[in-house]
Amino acid sequence: MVRVFLLAFLFALLALGTAAYADCTSCFTSVFAQRTSTNIDLSFTAQTDGNVVLPDSVVAVVMQVDGNRTKCLNTTLVKTGQSNGVAVYKGSFGAYGTYTHSGRIELGGQIYAFTVPLDGKPGNIDVAADQSPLNQNGLRVQIITAAPVTPNPTAAPAPTGLELPTIDAAFLIGGGLVLITIVGAYVDRRRSLARSLTA
Secondary structure (H helix, E strand, O other), X not given: OHHHHHHHHHHHHHHHHHHOOXXXXXXXXXXXXXXXXXXXXXXXXXXXXXOOOOOOEEEEEEEEEOOEEEEEEEEEEEEEEEEOOEEEEEEEEEOOOOOEEEXXXXXXXXXXXXXXXXEEEEOEEEEOOOOXXXXXXXXXOOOOOOOOOOOOOOOOOOOOOOOOOOOOHHHHHHHHHHHHHHHHHHHHHHHHHHHHHHO
């Protein structure tokens, strides 16, 4: 009887996990930045329902550089393509900062907060807690001196080990419930076989 409730709980949990994303008709899912000697190339990936057409451009506002507050830098990102519900927005601006950029971006009336490393690794992007409109009148930062550039770049260090993917807690709980159900059924079957042999 307990297994029936556990199985029902598993299905309810899986249904809730998919319902969390059901109301998102267009969402930013990833952000990347790559720093060159003269520019920073910024790229956002948006996921959308198949029938939603995303705007041709969006504005990202960079508000922090290397963790320090700076003048807001508005950067227009142009949609480079949209296919199978995925769109990519790209733009570039003059290079400043060394490690990370943080800011906000809007898509479909939803404000997202992002922090992205400048080494090409994926950054973090989530729905912003502060949904106030973006400052569209931000100033562009004027670069007076560029950061020093290493004349002979060195190779990146080799990865230390295998990186495991992150697993959502709902899947772990669901997998645990399935495992408990299977083990319970096995134990019940073994007990019934033992009873039938002794009778």
